[in-house]
Amino acid sequence: MPLFDIMLPYYGDVALMQGAVRSVLAQSDPDWRLTVIDDGREPGVPEWFAALGDDRVRYQRNPENLGITRNFQKCVDLLELERAVIMGCDDLLHPHYLATVRSLLERHPGIGMVQPGVEVIDGTGLVVDGLADKVKKRLYAPSVDGSRVMGGEELAASVLRGNWLYFPSICWRSDAVKPVNFRDGLSVIQDLALVIDLLQAGEQMVVDTEVVFQYRRHAISESSVQAFSGTRFTEAERYFHEVAERLDAQGWPKAARAARFHSASRLHALTMLPGALRRGGVDGVRTLASHAFSSGSSTG
Structure with missing residues (x-):
């Protein structure tokens, strides 16, 4: 069986979603399975996936709209493989994302979370460095030279002061995430809540500086x-x-x-x-x- 379950909860722009899927198909490490959970009704999407002809890609359209939180939760419920990535439907993986994460996992077996290096892109795909991300890097993100293992109160205090993580880029240990799940009643802060719950349960994170993920930040989200x-x-x-x-x-x-x-x-x-x-x-x-x-x- 593959190592990586890449989950893509989808709603919205078809072209951006297709770009995200192509970035998975372009991985240098082939040890993955992609599951797309379509929470919308955009025409032509099921046909596009059928035409891919890649049995590593699974696609399903929800019979009714679940909304962001419930669709993310469905992705967690469907996890079967050892490691999981729940990427945004408009984000992009660099071709060596999985290879880099695999190398970190081999050096830190059993780790609960891997936060790789991230660069931010705008709606057109241009790399940007806006105020929010400058603040994340300069005021709140820890000092990391290469990679660093963090956990416990140290990491909890750090992300609660200012959440410098990029949730869609994180690789999770599936058996750690599944029992915790997303908290009911939360939408925009559910990612932070999940990390804190895992830290309280004793999980740790590897933070790495090699940029392997493009996080898309739109002007209006x-x-x-x-x-x-x-x-x-x-x-x-x-x-x-x-x-x-x-x-x-x-x-x-x-x-x-x-x-x-x-x-x-x-x-x-x-x-x-x-x-x-x-x-x-x-x-x-x-x-x-x-x-x-x-x-x-x-x-x-």
């Missing part, structure tokens, strides 16, 4: 639309307070403090305020301001 309305930060506030209590109970006070202060999330809300003001959304402005200027000391 689901998360940024929610950010202007403040919805994203209502969810984030609730999650940070809840997880802080759990981390205190686990005896991880530094991570609990990082969750309560959530500095990157508050900074993000502050940067969204001008756009919300221009849009004239009073409720969104109020929610963003409350999140940005909260003391971070509340526990309820």
Whole structure:
């Protein structure tokens, strides 16, 4: 059996999805299986997959729209192979992504998560270095020379201060992810919640600097639309307070403090305020301001 289950929850732009699939087909390491879960109704998509003629590619269309979280959860439920990648339907793998990850797994057998090097591209495929990603790299990402194993309270505190991970690029150990699953009631922050749950369960991560993945950041995304309305930060506030209590109970006070202060999330809300003001959304402005200027000391 292959080693890698590559899962692609799909909804939206057909051409970008096809580019993602082609990047999997172009892997130098052939030890993979791709499963595409189509949550949309775009015409011609089933026919395109049928024409590929590659038995490593499995395609299924949901009979009804599940939405982002439930479709991601379906991908986890369908995992069968030892290692898993749940990539975005508009992201791209470099041809040596799997070969690089395999090498890291051979050096660190049993590791729960692998975060390889990532570069960010825009909607046209151009490599970009926007403000959000500069902040991730310079303020929040740890110092790594080559590769580094992280885990426990150290990594939990780091990602809770500012989530510098790129979720679609991570390779997971399937038997670690399947029992944890995505948390109900979360949408834009579900990736962070999954990582924290795994860290609390004792899993570790290898962080590597070799760039093997292209993460697509669009000018307007689901998360940024929610950010202007403040919805994203209502969810984030609730999650940070809840997880802080759990981390205190686990005896991880530094991570609990990082969750309560959530500095990157508050900074993000502050940067969204001008756009919300221009849009004239009073409720969104109020929610963003409350999140940005909260003391971070509340526990309820």
